[in-house]
Amino acid sequence: MEVRKKKVAAAGRVIMDVIQAEWEPLSHWELDQRLDRAVEEMIGADLVALVQQQSASQQEEDTKPPDLAQKVTPLLSECALQRSQVTEAMEANPNVQYVTRFLQSSNTCYSKNRLSGRARLSLSHTVLLSLTLLSKRISYRSVSSSFHLEKGNIHRIFFSFCDQVIAQQDRLIRWPTAEEAPQHLLPFSSWLSPNEGLEKRGLPRVLGVLCDTRIPIRLPAGKPDSDGEAPEAKKLKIEPHPDSWLNLELVCNDKGRFIYCHISKGSEKDRGSALAKRLQQHPEMVPPGTCLIAGVGYPLTEQILTPFSTGRSPQENLYNRSLGTHLGRFNQVVADLKERFQKLRYLDMGNYDRAKAVVLTACLLHNVFLDMGDVTKGLVEKSTMEDVEEVNKDAAGVKMRETVMNLLYSSL
Incomplete structure (x- = not known):
């Protein structure tokens, strides 16, 4: 040296x-x-x-089991602590207990849907994991440490839970029978006195409110985006790609419970067509003297009343204000749904079927929680008035709407 x-x-x-x-x-x-x-x-x-x-070279020679044990022991202690915290959260959450009992009382067999060779969770832990993913905008990775499961396994368990809930769709989202309907009717206008006798003259009562909301999802892979479009097309385009959201169409009753649910792709524009066809085939679904309230753009029939696209007279404005009260109630129910299940504010998945399963599961669980008396209030988002033209107006629907409008105006 x-x-x-x-x-x-x-x-x-x-x-x-x-x-x-x-x-x-x-x-x-x-x-x-x-x-x-x-x-x-x-x-x-x-x-x-x-x-x-x-x-x-010294590290290779001096590697001994006691050193490994010293590193592993704190990790095991941390895992045990996290498991105890998960168990405490599960036991303290009444929603988890209620949904667990609900699924246990159903005819579904949870154990048959488990895959061999994968980590297994009890039904109550599965419910806690799934409700955590639905109620918060978090990823599979963020909950993997709490449940000590790999990301792919969490994905499988969550969608297995969705399948279990969806299997109860006919039990949870059900149209009221003729005997049950009178218990859930609302007056057409809240400011009318029941003694005015307008119902005897043809003013219907409201069975439910039909409207829709959008659930944003990730644009599927391979779909074109605006970057490849001409500048002129970009300027004219005011909405995102229609495959970047789902249309969630619902009918809610006086209690905010869903009695009808239809989920479609954003590119499908036929509002209420499936339900209108069903009502046409089974008119007994809407008893005489009752109707459904729907938003602008839905079919106007004798059983489904919609607002005027733009009020041009005092009569039409009065009629629109009466319907606006019911449509506002629908907006509150949707706000409650998205507040409870915040995952619906944006589904980070480009697969249509999986996104649809998550949305349907949330709607079904919405009714489950209403049954147990658990109410969540959300903030209604301010929305601009849609510039939608009236479509699919039949003669009976136009006549029915004019009759109701004149009855309301005569009460003044």
Whole structure:
């Protein structure tokens, strides 16, 4: 080492002389300082490399089980603590207990849907995991540490839970029978006195409110986006790609319970066509003297009354205000749904069938929680009035709407 240091020092002196001849402002002292620093750095680099080589071989020889145990023991303690916290959260959550009992009382067999070779959860832990994913905007990865499951396994367990709930669709979302309907009727207008006798003259009572909301989803892979469009097309485009959301069409009753649910792709524009056809085939679904209230753009029939697209007279404005009360109630129910199940504010999945399963599961659980008396209030988002033209107006519907409008105006 000393020999190498002397050789480096000699070479440095030669370089110093050359630099001094070409660049006079540097003094002998400054050049000496720089030379010493360069030699120290070279020697230091050699020493560091030697130490690293020795420490690597020493670590291979000194690896012992006690050291591994010291590292693993705190991890096991942390895992045990997290498991206890999950169990405490499960036992303290009445919603988890209620949904667990509900699924246990159903005819579904949860154990048959488990895959061999994968981590298994009890039904109550599965419910807690799934409700956590539905109620918050979190990813599978963020809950994997709490439940000690890999991301793919959480994905499988969650959609297995959705399948279990969807299997109860006929039990949870059910149209009222003729005997049940009178218990859920609302007056057409809240400011009318029941003694005015307008119902005897043909003013219907409201069985439910039909409307829809959008559930944003991730644009499926391979779909075109606006970047590839011409500048003129970009300017005219005011909405995102229709495959980037789902249409959630619902009918809610006086208690905010869903009695009808239809989910379609954003590109499907036929509002209420499926329900209107069903009512036409089964008119007994809407008893005489009752009707459904729907938004603009839905079919106007004798059983489904819609607002005027733009009120042009006092009569039409009065009629629209009466319907607006019912439509506002629907907006509150949707706000409650999205507040309870915040995952519906944006589904980070481009698969239509899986996104539909999540939305349907949330709607079914909405009714489950109403049955147990658990109510969540959400903030209604301000929305601009849609510029939608009236479509699918039949003669009976137009006549019925005019009759109701005149009855309301005569009450003034």
